[in-house]
Amino acid sequence: MSYFFQIIVSGIVVGSIYALAALGLVLVYKSSRVANFAHGQIIAGGAFITFFLTVRLGIPIFFSFLASMLITFFLAMSVERIFLRRLIGEPIISVIMVTIGLASIFDGLIYLTPFGSENFSFPTFLPTESIVVGGVSISWTQLVGVIITFVLIGGFSWFFKKSTVGISMRAVSDDQFGAMSVGISVPRVFGLAWATAGLSAAAAGCIIGNITGLNFETLHAFGIVVFPVVILGGLDSILGAVVAGIIMGLIQQFASGYLDGNFGLNGTGDVMPYIILLIILLFKPHGLFGIHEIERV
């Protein structure tokens, strides 16, 4: 029975990290209807900034973590300001192509540093022993990762529901022209959306990097790995990202735990989430929590 519960715990751990990594994609899409293909590079960038501040500058990792979120906040805001703001009003596909171009530029910039082609790991700052309850184990790294994930997701949910800026962002997401007519600055909202996406990406990068080690290829791959999560949850739903992330994590772990190695099956942990995604999308094409927009003409 502990095997079953262990898989549930692992699924929730993996799923919540997926949710945090997916959050940045949702935030950008929610405000600007753009899928950001440079998200993985921002995830990796956040992790490497934390590493640099901690190991090279000797700043305690907790402060490095906060500082890297702050730095990526402003970096992402600058990216929006320099490259994307002038595309407001242009076809969405143009903006998406720009994000693909940005991904290449970020790749190139990171390859110019040792982080592009070397492996690193964060210094150990948490106890290495696991927490074991009833035969179910979870590492401190995972536990802290999950806690940070839920704190950030809770914070963002509150931000969007209660704060003036958050409500402005939702208003822009719902209807740009309507929002403009009541005095909301749409460009400012876009900038903030990118900035908060950068902040969450840095957090995700640090957590993933602490689990897998710091390898650029592995880290930036998560920008793509979480796309099914975002699609399943609904591209513009934070709650959707959380629920879909955990669903994906659980499916992956259960498939790996009960199907792989049995019935001649292998690698189902990677495939099964996509199969379930396709089935769910057959019935809910906008994802579990996505907005089904009806245009009346």
Next chain:
Amino acid sequence: MKNKATTFFNVFLVIVFVFAFALPAYAGKTYKLGMSLAITGPTSDAGNPYAKGAEDWFKFVNETDYLGDGDKIDCPIRDDQYKNDVTKRFFEEFLDDGILIFLSYATGGNLALKRDFEEVQIPVIPASYHEGLIVDANYTFMPVATYSENAVGLAEYITENHKGDNIPQVAFFIHPSAFGRGPLEDTQKAIAEGMKIEIVEVVEHGTDLDNTAMLQRLVSKGVQYVICQTVQTPVATMLTDAQRLGVTAATFGETGKLTFLGAHYTGGSDLIALAGTATEGYIWADSYNLTSENNEGAKKQLELAERYGRDEKAANSHNYGAGILAAQIATEAIKMAKDAGMEVNRENLYKMMQKMNFNSFVAAGPVTYSETERIGVDVQNIYIAQDGIFKKIQSFESQYIQKVRAGR
């Protein structure tokens, strides 16, 4: 007076022309080679130090007149970013430039170009040690033991060191590609030839954040040994999870626990950088001499790295050593052809490589090829991770691989 001045000017011109043409001849010949590999992009954690090793060796050769007569090697190193189409383009450009030997990289790129190498009859030294590269191929000269030799060798090591009456229960943790599957297939052939291990499960990994389910499944199936044939990152995540779950064997083959072993690209200082203390006890098969051994070879590798200002990480990487070895093989072939008084061209270099036999300070054994043998260093070192470094346990050569090797 005017005639005198003209005569003087003419003599001066003649002297200038004589020197202009004679100096390059005096300066020696330049032999063109070409290298294409992933300095950036996927697997660049291996490709980057590999490129540095090759570059430094060629610099050393040119600066110390290693070839004699002022002869030099010109080897442009191009970054293909692990893209096969780019590798092919670079290879064709190199051919247009008249290169004598091609120093290549990835399994995929080499498999894609394998027929081209045979058609244009150019000696190739790959960074991939995939067994399939030398099957039905004459021009590919593998620097060291193949991944299959690593995997089969590790399986042999298990049979020799396993305690208990049962047949060792083994799982394979592999990359989902030909790179990962090839060594598994050769191990299965070795089992068919009588090697006493049982492969309980094969895991083709993805981008995993948590291997709990997989590891617990392996333990519940009675698996004692996990042989890895992939790159370091997924192994690091698995080792970290195993440490957390407490399923890592404290001693080799400990019952109810997992002993992890792996081939060339799974180990080294990069694995320790990624997984830290979770690497302790990891058994690794590799044909390179590590700097942590602190022997004469290690000192020479570190001296070369220091001479060209490489950082500690690159200097201590076994991939830096691998790049040096690839460059050394090419250099030795040229030197042998020169010493034999032969013209240095592809045909003669191919002949020389088949007679090659030299010791390299980066390798675990001598580099030898013959008319039928295409693997340079057959010796493998078995290393174990202890106290944050890999320490040598023993050297050996796989016996079963000779029985199962295809096509030769």
